[in-house]
Amino acid sequence: xxxxxxxxxxxxxxxxxxxxxxxxxxxxxxxxxxxxxxxxxxxxxxxxxxxxxxxxxxxxxxxxxxxxxxxxxxxxxxxxxxxxxxxxxxxxxxxxxxxxxxxxxxx
Amino acid sequence: xxxxxxxxxxxxxxxxxxxxxxxxxxxxxxxxxxxxxxxxxxxxxxxxxxxxxxxxxxxxxxxxxxxxxxxxxxxxxxxxxxxxxxxxxxxxxxxxxxxxxxxxxxxxxxxxxxxxx
Numbered sequence: 001x002x003x004x005x006x007x008x009x010x011x012x013x014x015x016x017x018x019x020x021x022x023x024x025x026x027x028x029x030x031x032x033x034x035x036x037x038x039x040x041x042x043x044x045x046x047x048x049x050x051x052x053x054x055x056x057x058x059x060x061x062x063x064x065x066x067x068x069x070x071x072x073x074x075x076x077x078x079x080x081x082x083x084x085x086x087x088x089x090x091x092x093x094x095x096x097x098x099x100x101x102x103x104x105x106x107x
Numbered sequence: 108x109x110x111x112x113x114x115x116x117x118x119x120x121x122x123x124x125x126x127x128x129x130x131x132x133x134x135x136x137x138x139x140x141x142x143x144x145x146x147x148x149x150x151x152x153x154x155x156x157x158x159x160x161x162x163x164x165x166x167x168x169x170x171x172x173x174x175x176x177x178x179x180x181x182x183x184x185x186x187x188x189x190x191x192x193x194x195x196x197x198x199x200x201x202x203x204x205x206x207x208x209x210x211x212x213x214x215x216x217x218x219x220x221x222x223x224x
Binding site for chain 1: 153154155156159167168169170203209210211212214215216217
């Protein structure tokens with residue numbers, strides 16, 4: 001199975017900040033990566049797929065980049081509704097695997 | 108509009124078998140390329156992918172849970188069923204069904220299953 005190592009596990013930030021979350025894959029997965037946002041008590045919401053494609057309806061302050069083994073999710077100009085937990089997911093081989101999550105907290 | 112909804116018991120005893128049903132609408136599992144998967148999340152922990160079934164009945168399972176999992180579909184009822192045998196307290200989690208196969212834009216609301224005697 002591909003291992004996805006996500007960092008940091010948590011980050012404290014203020015409204016207006018830029019937050020960068022990274023994921024490292026244990027093997028080359030090209031651009032087969034997705035990013036999700038999850039709020040307490042809710043199902044995850046797909047933000048980014050294929051490493052850099054923004055899902056329909058997702059604000060443009062969310063962007064993704066990377067290929068091979070290193071990937072990142074950038075949240076520009078953090079908004080109050082962005083405080084949540086974020087997960088990466090590899091989609092290269094079965095079974096797909098998720099990172100351990102990054103909680104974006106209020107500073 | 109695509110919807111998915113999980114149903115099944117919310118409390119099971121250790122060693123019992125869990126059977127969950129995903130009932131969906133807005134798409135058909137008889138259409139090429141379509142798949143439904145199950146993902147779970149223990150309280151306060153990360154997401155864990157469990158199993159997936161394709162329109163052509165091709166199936167894939169979690170490496171660590173493969174021996175305990177079975178996924179099946181009933182295309183006529185728009186349902187996918189997941190069974191997990193020999194339940195243990197560590198299997199306590201919210202179980203989600205999702206439309207696949209690779210990127211999960213459509214999720215059910217989830218069902219919290221607690222394993223306790």
